[in-house]
Amino acid sequence: MLQELAPRWTTVRESALHERRGGARSRAAGAGRKQKLVFPDRLLATLVHLRLGLPHAALAELFDVDRSTISTAIREVRPLLAARGFAVPDRPGLRLRTLEDVFAYAEAEGVDLRIDGTEVQVRRPKAGRAGRKAFVSGKKKQNTIKTTTFSDHQGRTLFSGVTRPGRVHDQTAVRTEGIAEQFRLRPNVKVEVDEGYRGLANEFPHQVSAPPRKPKDDVCDGERRAWREQRRRQSSARICVEHTNAEYKQWRPLQRYTGRREDYDETHRAIAGLVSDRSARRATRRRTSTELVPVRTTTC
Structure with missing residues (x-):
């Protein structure tokens, strides 16, 4: 480093x-105050x-x-x-710095992405300041800043950023960053998400996998058990990105940020980049299938 x-x-x-002097230096390098x-x-x-x-x-x-x-x-x-970006597993020297880099890497390597948002409590803005309510999270009922994390199937950080005030919805944050356009440009990229990204799953059903919808009350027990199993398997495939967000919270500034809110994005990306250096060294494991395989045809 x-x-x-x-x-x-x-x-x-x-x-x-050079900018402060207004020109080239007048003394040799090494001269002056140490x-x-x-x-x-x-x-x-x-x-x-x-x-x-x-x-x-x-x-x-x-x-x-x-x-x-x-x-x-x-x-x-x-x-x-x-500004270092995020380390890439099994690719020493290669780093991802933008959302476009992440989708290009995922398509080239056949990596299924996991997306999830995380919030960090920040100091409350002064009374009377414009946009003060924008930081109040509807979920945590606190003043927070929200970021979005992208990981692979092992929870290794590929990108973390898209910083928005806590009041902004998870899906809105990534949409304003242009994620829908990335899905259109790279139709082979697959993503696992939670219920907060239901709109993306509806718009790109063949690329974005969200938890299955809850069946109606009048369905049979077989369908209800199948729904619970599908939901469990989808959650099992997506939970690794929750562990990725938990790695950031081991660093004290991201447990509760007490600095200037203007510096949070820079601080978060610096920490996330350091976390990615460590996670990228984890060996790649073989991915197992989580598809439901019917053994026989059953009727309710």
């Missing part, structure tokens, strides 16, 4: 210094902050620098981590 991010950080820093916190320490401080949620003041004591130095380091390194 040092080899990957150090050149990018140097480029961004030199660009900022940095109190070198890049490896800046990266380490950012990773500790993302993993444990330690305050900047506490990190300043650990690294024996001023609090503003830690704040600057996190503000510089966090965008680099967020």
Whole structure:
């Protein structure tokens, strides 16, 4: 990670210094005031902050620098981590950064996707601020920010983002990101979803699998048992993406986010990218079929 991010950080820093000076540097490289916190320490401080949620003041004591130095380091390194994208299983060096990349990868490799939304509680906006009610989640009854996660059949992160205020419905969030167009462009991609994406399942019945609808009250016991079994199997195929969202919640900032809401998307993508590095190293298992196979014809 040092080899990957150090050149990018140097480029961004030199660009900022060039813009501040208004021209090329007048002294040779290495001259002038020395940095109190070198890049490896800046990266380490950012990773500790993302993993444990330690305050900047506490990190300043650990690294024996001023609090503003830690704040600057996190503000510089966090965008680099967020821009890395998401690791791809069995494809070292390949990373997915957009929704288009995910669908292209799924079609090329024959991967069935799992989609699910997750919410993180955030601080309540100030009274009188425009759009204050947009963060109130109808499900959690709290001020939240919602993100959408895409995983494979083993729960390995392929993409996580599509950040929207908590009041936005799960399906609306991905529709505004253009997921319907991706289904039309790539008709071979299959997706497992929950009840919150019923509209997508109705629009793309051959690509999107949602839980079966509950039968009417007057159906026979055989059909009701078949419905329960189909629902259980669909849930079993989709539950891995719930485990993926649970991996993010092991990182302290995504248990309850106390920073600025404007920085949440960047923080989430940085953490999700780091989680994908670990999940991509899990070995690929053979996928088993969950199709119902009729043994004999029965009538009610």
